[in-house]
Amino acid sequence: MSRFCSTVLAIVFGVGSLLAQAPPKVKVLILTGVNNHDWRATTPALRQMLEQTGRFEVRVNEEVRGNGSETFAPYDVLLLNYNGLKHTWWDIRPREAMLDFVRNGKGLVCYHASDNAFWGWDEFDKLIGGAWRETAGHAPIHAFTVKIVDPEDAITNGMPASFAQTDQLCHGYALQPNIHILATAYDDPKNCAKNGKNCGTEKDEPVIWTLKYGSGRVFHTTLGHDVEDMSSPGFRLTLVRGTEWAATGEVTIPVPADLK
């Protein structure tokens, strides 16, 4: 075999083995431990749906006070399953570290009631793009249709135009002007609480969006109230693709057959 030939073969095999190597896993740190929702049940469900894609390595911190930049630095994306409501549970150290983490180019996922955290901390409202504040609410849990409003986004590309969801449908959020809405749902005004109050708004309400914060990326889903609501293929796919995008800026996780 000529020297030229063996060099060519070495290059071909080298490139081939590079292509065959799986990319390094996306490192996710879930921040939880305080929530008016069942964080003990939903956190293992989030971990499982992320890890079963093979794309993520997940760690969980249930005590965030005193965490800091050294805690977050080894990760690509932070996922909030946290709701301290009007009590600002975290001290300044993890709060500043989270802002810096995203601002400097990493990712954040805001899941369901996490957008109800940190009342009065304006920078958090800007970070997640839309927060549950005084004007927010939801009609009873019911079956509704989630409509993809930007089918060309990296996260939604290749998904069907709509998916079914049984969940809370949040409305009346304090939205930031710079969000990019990916999905909405029509909030049926005939869906009311038993006392006839708390009805749907009769509007298309944004339920999934993204935004930039500094040079980082934020994925926000208001869906997934409990483990049952988290079991829908649409919730799961948008969560895993949104998390991958927040961490890396790209989406490689394919749309599965049941959502094509």
Next chain:
Amino acid sequence: MTRFCSITLAIVFSVGSLLAQAPPKVKVLILTGVSNHKWAATTPVLREILEQTGRFEVRVNEEVRGNGPETFAPYDVLLLNYSDMKRSWWDYRPREAMLDFVRNGKGLVSYHASNNAFWGWDDYDKLIGGTWRETAGHAPYHPYTVKIVDPEDPITKGMPATFAETDELYHGLSMQPNIHILATAYDDPKNCSTNGKTCGTGKDEPLIWTLKYGSGRVFQTALGHDVKAMDSPGFRLTLVRGTEWAGTGQVTIPVPPDLK
């Protein structure tokens, strides 16, 4: 009813309701996320063993880097399910915070291979009273008898003189002089690895001990290699009573009928 009578009744009832109130739960923070053992499988089991007594509230941090005194302060006891062997994974901040936490009067539990962490950090050896270093080893996993050597200690009081365990049996740990040994097991010299090289020592090896560190309390168990080994009533009872003692200095969890 006289005034005297109603005051007396009020006192009687308020004392009664105070006595009927359960004591506040012992707050446990499990520190894990790195181990040469299956921390992702054993951590939920540790949580379950503790919480099913009704005596503990458990949180888990799987990323300890950057944690500090604010992270640990809300807890009564830290439980290590962590073994980075010769690599000091944690930065300085959580290491110092852990020493201060115990030194200033709180509790620490070192579980199984956690005694194999932090090679070369002398204060850690002093903190947990006995560490897996150059001279340590174990013969193959096998059934053996754990002997209570101090039946008057609050952790072992009321337990039978022995319990059965199928587990690793550590030997050759580097022991500190100030430990108080609660349980040992005879390390059968006929129990050898298949190549005949790693055999039991023919000695009673210390497996469970306590010590003081500053004004704090440390409980160490070398037992519980995997989920199967953690299933024994003796492992579970010594773990929960040892954790309560480390957290509070007292033991209130009763000995269940299967261990009487």
